[in-house]
Amino acid sequence: MPTLGVNIDHIATIRQARRTVEPDPVAAAVLAELGGADGITVHLREDRRHIQDRDVRILRETVRSHLNLEMAATDEMLAIALDIKPDYVTLVPEKREEVTTEGGLDITLQIARIGEIVDKLQSANIPVSLFIDAAQAQIEASVKVQARFIELHTGQYAEAKDETNRQRELAILAKGCEQAIQAGLRVNAGHGLTYWNVYPVAALPGMEELNIGHTIISRAALVGIERAVREMKQAIRGSRELGMGNGH
Ligand SMILES: CC(=O)[C@@H](O)[C@H](O)COP(=O)(O)O
Numbered sequence: 001m002p003t004l005g006v007n008i009d010h011i012a013t014i015r016q017a018r019r020t021v022e023p024d025p026v027a028a029a030v031l032a033e034l035g036g037a038d039g040i041t042v043h044l045r046e047d048r049r050h051i052q053d054r055d056v057r058i059l060r061e062t063v064r065s066h067l068n069l070e071m072a073a074t075d076e077m078l079a080i081a082l083d084i085k086p087d088y089v090t091l092v093p094e095k096r097e098e099v100t101t102e103g104g105l106d107i108t109l110q111i112a113r114i115g116e117i118v119d120k121l122q123s124a125n126i127p128v129s130l131f132i133d134a135a136q137a138q139i140e141a142s143v144k145v146q147a148r149f150i151e152l153h154t155g156q157y158a159e160a161k162d163e164t165n166r167q168r169e170l171a172i173l174a175k176g177c178e179q180a181i182q183a184g185l186r187v188n189a190g191h192g193l194t195y196w197n198v199y200p201v202a203a204l205p206g207m208e209e210l211n212i213g214h215t216i217i218s219r220a221a222l223v224g225i226e227r228a229v230r231e232m233k234q235a236i237r238g239s240r241e242l243g244m245g246n247g248h
């Protein structure tokens, strides 16, 4: 069964809507860990629309599980990561005007640049994961730049309009997962996963960690974060207790 990295960006989004001090993502991380989170994920966007530098610095001190820093492949972010030393870094694409991350990082277009950043981080003992679409060319490029992990972008699976498309997207993820593992990569996945669609992805052989945020924070707003995280752990195990664990 994969572990669960809880993405707490969406708590910071609420705080930034008022530019105030609450809700504090640091407090959310503590409660998420009490609910069973195996890791905490934050995306320090270049435009600082949610997570702030201060959050990452404090989380580095307070997170008891592991801290996954999602960031763009820029010099500014590289310097921050080398200074803060998260447990691992996930390199993600960023477009300033997007509502959320729209696709995977195209490693094939920037092999030298990504390779250089991966090397600098991993030389500093910070393992690197690359957030990519489950495409063979991206997997091969990820091997070439010697990243330790990939994170398969599950957005298209999550947004599939009907069962036929969902199954097609799941098959693409399954193939990508298998190819990556055979090539020696470790595989995580995330984006847009919910209580209703998580189980088929969680059940993919060799899947190590799922990074999930929006659905947990949405549920937490209604039932509280510890319970929301506990329920996601149950959904990953395939529990039907909530009537949510069967992939529908
Ligand atoms: C890369 C990724 O999938 C996460 O960072 C997720 O997108 C977080 O939410 P935002 O897109 O709102 O930053």
Ligand SMILES: NCC(=O)COP(=O)(O)O
Pocket (backbone or CB within 6 Å): 007, 041, 151, 189, 190, 191, 192, 193, 211, 212, 213, 214, 215
């Ligand atoms: N990398 C994906 C992630 O951290 C969470 O994405 P979402 O569940 O907030 O869509």
